Amino acid sequence: MRAVYATDLSAASEAAIENETCLECLERVGVDTVHLVTVVPSNVHAGMPGMGLEKRRRQGLDRYRNVMEAAGFEVETHVVRGTPYRRINGVAGTVHADMTIVGSRGQSPLANRVIGSTARNLARTTVAPLLVNRVERDVDDPELLREHLFQRMLYATDFSENAQRAFDAFSYLRHATQEATLVHVESPKDDADVDAETRLGELADTLEGWDIDTDIRVRQGSPAEEILAVEEAVTPTTTLVGSRGQSRLRRLMLGSVSEDLVARARGNVYLVPPPRTA
Incomplete structure (x- = not known):
């Protein structure tokens, strides 16, 4: 599997990239090639105070490359210029990535709605399954909030086609998953003939067959x-x-x-988008 790992070379990014447990989880689910991507703002030009930014970012990526190669991954680096989420998606599409990874400190819901963030913009537009890796906020030396990426999964479904596509991700995530909770939130528009507990139970049987301890929850609201x-x-x-x-x-x-x-969850989020179109 190929993963695009987006970084702004901040302390938060470094916490995620240099975390051995995270790298082991990625290896377990089948990631063997990593494309490290950092984006230089398009408004930074020669002669401006940030003119050396591209060189510094290449040096930073080289340091991360060494960490990941030591962990057994094949690594390519990309320093690109433009709008972060657009360029990250562009690289993911070009290399046919199976996963995009981005760190996030988890801004407040208001900040995400008014300003937006790279993680939130990627949630709207990602061309590959998106892993939002949650990092501590408001600290100088941040750590990952939950480093065992896929060990305990919460799967939310409305029984739609794309929710099923997300469930299918367990075909590879299961290699790093020990426990799962499956949740469906009922609404007045739900088909009265659909038994949510029965359908969740069928999904749970699949996971139990893979030795994943599974619980189901049906909620309203x-x-x-x-x-x-x-x-x-x-x-x-x-x-x-x-x-x-x-x-x-x-x-x-x-x-x-x-x-x-993506904006409000305390832990990591793995978002599976619709299939790519030509």
Whole structure:
């Protein structure tokens, strides 16, 4: 598997990239090649105070390359210029990445809605499954909040086609997963003939067959709020969810469950988008 690992060379990025447990988890799920990507702002030009930024970023990537190569990964580095989420997606599409990884300190919901962030923009537009690796906020020497990336999974489903696609990610995540909680949030629009507990039970049987201890939860209310409440209760290392692939305009106006989770979840989030289109 090929992973694009986006970094701004901050202390938060360094905490994620140099964490041995995280690297072991990636290796277990099949990642063997890593494309390290950093983006130089397009408004930085020669003659400006930041003119040496590109050189410094190449040096920083070389340091991270050494760490990852020592862990057994094949590594390529990319220093690109432009808007971060667009260029990260561009590299992911070019190298046919199976996963994109980005660190996030988890801004407040208001900051994410008003300003946006690379993680949130990637949640709207990612071309590959997106792992948002959560790092401590407001500290000088941050650490990962939950370093065992896929050990305890929270899977949220509305039984849609893309939710099933997200569940299919367990075909490789299972190699690093020991426990899973499956949650469905019922709404008035749900088909009355659908037995959520039965359907969750069928999914749980699949995971139990892979020796993953599994629990199921059926909740009522606002999907994002209920999923976040379950996350707080069971403290998974990562929440797994599919994106419906709504239009960008609708997402900007209304937001989406997946974006809310990326912005507000305490732990990591693994977001599986719709299939790529030509």
